[in-house]
Amino acid sequence: MIEFKNFFIDYTKTEFNCPYCQKQYNDKELKYLDKCNKNKTWRTRISCECKEFFYLAIDYSGQPFTYKK
């Protein structure tokens, strides 16, 4: 459990997809999600192997989601 602003979230969902090539990531080690947590913007940029990059962010319910810039 980590503190997320004024409430707590539990990373129950660690899977997300690249919005470009749909490659599935499973961030079991919280490599990316932890980065989101540490960033004040609650998001992190990920370079995908398809040579695009996208953002991973955590929504208000603690679910990871991705979006294109």
Ligand SMILES: [Zn+2]
């Ligand atoms: Zn990709």
